[in-house]
Amino acid sequence: MKFRMRITPFALSALVILPAVACHEDDRPSSALRSQTRDSAGIRIIENSRPADGSRLGWRVGPGPAVSIGTVEGEVPYLFAAATDATTLRDGRIVVVDMGSDELRVFDALGSHLASWGGRGEGPGEFIDLYHVDRWPGDSIAAGDYRNESITVFDSDGNFGRIVRLESDPFPWDLRALFAHGLYMVTSEGAVLVSRQRPGSDEVDIRILDGEGRLRGSLGRHPGWPSLVERDMVLYQPIFSRALAVEPWAGLVVIAPTDRSEIRVFTQTGTLARIVRLGKEPRAPERAHIDAYIESQVSRVSSEDADDRARMRRDYNAVPVAERFPVFTSVIADAEDHLWVEEYEVPGEERDGVLWTVVDPGGRVLGLVETPEGLEIYEIGDDFILGRVRDELDVEYIQVWPLERWEG
Secondary structure, eight states: OOOOOOOOOOOGGGSOOOOTTOOEEOOOTTOSOOEEEEEETTEEEEEEOOOOTTOOOSEEEOSSOSEEEOOSSSOGGGOOSOOOEEEEOTTSOEEEEETTTTEEEEEOTTSOEEEEEEOBSSSTTOBSSEEEEEEETTTEEEEEETTTTEEEEEOTTOOEEEEEEOBSOOOOOOHHHHHHHOSEEEOTTSOEEEEEEOTTOSEEEEEEEOTTSBEEEEEEEEEOOOOOEEETTEEEOOBTOOOEEEEEETTEEEEEETTSSEEEEEOTTSOEEEEEEOOOOOOOOOHHHHHHHHHHHHTTOSOOOHHHHHHHHHHHTTSOBOSSOOSEEEEEEOTTSOEEEEEOOOTTOOOSSEEEEEEOTTSOEEEEEEEOTTOEEEEEOSSEEEEEEEOTTOOEEEEEEEEEEOOO
């Protein structure tokens, strides 16, 4: 589960609209990458070349975490039971969602516990199903309760402020959509981006609300997760099926099915403003890839019973397989409005680390960056990456990794 934040106020005049016949190449002399930008019916289209597989942008992560919060045994605040999200405050404090206790746990910049806010309950400042945290304008904190479909706002000292009910013409939603990119994301000016998928539908409805939770506008319906498949009373996701990436980016909103080699970017009023093409052709899976995928899923089963594993293999072999692999897995915008696009890792062709294509605020591909294997990223700052890892005992740790940005 990857939750996203950070957006700057949108100004239409900031978009550069070129003449319909205009076309120019990226003139960076030191780069082998090429980008072409053109205008088509008011939509800016950026055509990028694909970085060479072995190349890397001159940015570095690591070599190890600067801060690691968590322990196998010890004090309760350091024992996480589903640390589903985290963010940083302006003074360097780290706020972690512990879904198991419905608490926001606050740590200093070195990882020492300072306070815990919230808790399970139905009173002011309490939660039934806490799952997400964002910064709220004015250095406050917004915490999302998906069961109550609400946001609770705290000030920077943890004092309860108010509850924002998400009154967006509610309809039933699919938990796959919720846990893929969150029920909501907060923009810097306090608007709320809501995305939901109706049960039985393969489309995600995306809307934007104001700071009071009232409907401000629709960003339309977009291809989402395909229907689950039932085998022996177990629901399975089709193999290599697409997802939908939704992410605020530089005052706009990314809405992109993961099986396409392009990122579609919309204004906050729902108008398609930009298409960023990544230059990577989708591939068709072969039998060896399907077998590797099935084995990876079977290996996650806690049961050592050979019959259980055999049944799971049999069920998976009856599950539909997508015609092509996803091109990417997720996207996240960083503090400098670069968009990081997580490359899809083909089963049977695993690499050490996670590979990301980095796109600048104008839509040009800068190159590839590698992050540590197993690091679930929640936030990318100017000089750090904040995320979660699990050890071999499945113990969770919230970690801060150094990030160096420089031209290589």
